[in-house]
Amino acid sequence: MAVFEYRGILVGTGKPTKGVRDAENAKALRALLRKDGVLLTSATEEQAAKAKQKRDLKLFAFLDRPSVSEIAVMTRQLATLLRAGIPLFESLNALIEQVEKESLTRALTNIREQVREGTSFAKALETHPTIFPPLYVNMVRAGEASGTLESVLERLTSFMEGQAKLRGKVTAALAYPALMAIIGITLISVLMVAVVPNLITTFQSMDQALPWYTELLIFTSGFMGSYWWLLGGGLALGIWGFRRWKATEGGRYAWDQFSLSAPIFGGLLQMLAIARFARTLATLLSAGVALLTAMDIVKNVLDNAKLERVVKDLSASVREGESIAGPLKKSGDFPPLVTHMIAVGEKSGQLEQMLETVAKNYDTQVDTRVQALTSLLEPMMIVVMGGSVGFIAFAILMPLIQMNDFGP
Numbered sequence: 001m002a003v004f005e006y007r008g009i010l011v012g013t014g015k016p017t018k019g020v021r022d023a024e025n026a027k028a029l030r031a032l033l034r035k036d037g038v039l040l041t042s043a044t045e046e047q048a049a050k051a052k053q054k055r056d057l058k059l060f061a062f063l064d065r066p067s068v069s070e071i072a073v074m075t076r077q078l079a080t081l082l083r084a085g086i087p088l089f090e091s092l093n094a095l096i097e098q099v100e101k102e103s104l105t106r107a108l109t110n111i112r113e114q115v116r117e118g119t120s121f122a123k124a125l126e127t128h129p130t131i132f133p134p135l136y137v138n139m140v141r142a143g144e145a146s147g148t149l150e151s152v153l154e155r156l157t158s159f160m161e162g163q164a165k166l167r168g169k170v171t172a173a174l175a176y177p178a179l180m181a182i183i184g185i186t187l188i189s190v191l192m193v194a195v196v197p198n199l200i201t202t203f204q205s206m207d208q209a210l211p212w213y214t215e216l217l218i219f220t221s222g223f224m225g226s227y228w229w230l231l232g233g234g235l236a237l238g239i240w241g242f243r244r245w246k247a248t249e250g251g252r253y254a255w256d257q258f259s260l261s262a263p264i265f266g267g268l269l270q271m272l273a274i275a276r277f278a279r280t281l282a283t284l285l286s287a288g289v290a291l292l293t294a295m296d297i298v299k300n301v302l303d304n305a306k307l308e309r310v311v312k313d314l315s316a317s318v319r320e321g322e323s324i325a326g327p328l329k330k331s332g333d334f335p336p337l338v339t340h341m342i343a344v345g346e347k348s349g350q351l352e353q354m355l356e357t358v359a360k361n362y363d364t365q366v367d368t369r370v371q372a373l374t375s376l377l378e379p380m381m382i383v384v385m386g387g388s389v390g391f392i393a394f395a396i397l398m399p400l401i402q403m404n405d406f407g408p
Contacts, residue, residue, distance in 0.1 A: 140152065
């Protein structure tokens with residue numbers, strides 16, 4: 001049986017529709033779709049369609065991937081439809097017509113067909129790991145098992161929206177300093193390569209010794225103008241080597257360990273990781289996911305090799321009957337306040353609530369730290385860039401002023 005990617009028109013409304021469907025051939029597909037009230041306009045076997053799509057969109061695959069915010073919106077819409085009593089299959093039909101991202105439309109269409117054939121929703125989601133991560137799949141599986149899928153989807157939506165909001169705040173806070181750095185580096189490069197060389201002949205015609213800072217400026221400008229290819233190649237080679245080293249297990253662990261202890265940004269990265277750990281674990285446990293399974297998922301969302309190893313050791317300790325708070329405290333990577341609150345939550349049977357409190361507390365601290373760093377980075381960037389441009393201007397103008405002062 002072949003798999004077809006089809007396009008058609010809904011007979012009742014005249015609206016265009018598209019999807020994926022199994023059929024013996026194109027004629028059988030037309031008959032099946034006619035029973036569903038769809039007038040077939042075009043059909044392509046999925047293998048050929050995938051090959052064409054891979055050729056056409058290979059360079060733009062990253063742009064076509066749905067964002068966390070788009071997945072969150074889709075999830076909230078699905079929860080609303082299910083809470084209104086609409087069956088899952090019909091809800092997926094409505095979502096397919098609603099979403100705009102092509103990759104998400106294809107994924108939902110494929111999921112809908114699997115659900116039609118009797119596959120569980122969570123099992124169908126597993127076939128699209130680039131769109132629906134393990135956290136999403138396991139929460140849906142827990143919701144299906146407990147019969148509270150719509151509630152789990154709403155909780156999952158709140159979680160994703162919170163993560164997207166936090167990521168947006170950090171990105172927005174760093175955007176302005178990054179833009180200033182790019183503009184400053186570009187301006188200085190133009191001055192060194194285009195402006196300074198034109199003044200060298202003037203300096204060479206002066207019958208007097210140049211100050212050391214002017215000599216340094218001339219040397220730097222000449223080196224950048226003559227060996228720009230060496231500087232660019234060295235930078236590219238350094239970035240490539242760093243990425244290769246970081247891709248290794250030891251390199252990633254060493255870099256992540258350094259990141260957590262780095263001045264200024266280390267504390268912020270630790271807060272982000274702890275907030276993600278607490279909120280993810282709380283969300284999974286509240287959805288009914290088993291603790292050990294939740295630990296494995298949390299380990300994969302921390303994005304830090306050092307903390308991943310801590311959670312891996314924590315899973316082994318919990319499997320042997322230990323508490324959560326004890327191993328976290330021994331690791332030294334989680335502040336005493338966090339381990340104390342987790343210990344209280346375990347003893348009182350309110351672990352999920354305590355983890356949520358920890359996450360909210362650290363989200364607030366991240367907001368405060370990001371605002372403080374932004375306020376600090378802006379004047380620092382202005383001072384550095386202004387000082388660099390001022391040095392260039394000073395090194396150029398001083399010999400000219402001296403020539404006028406001591407000239408005839």
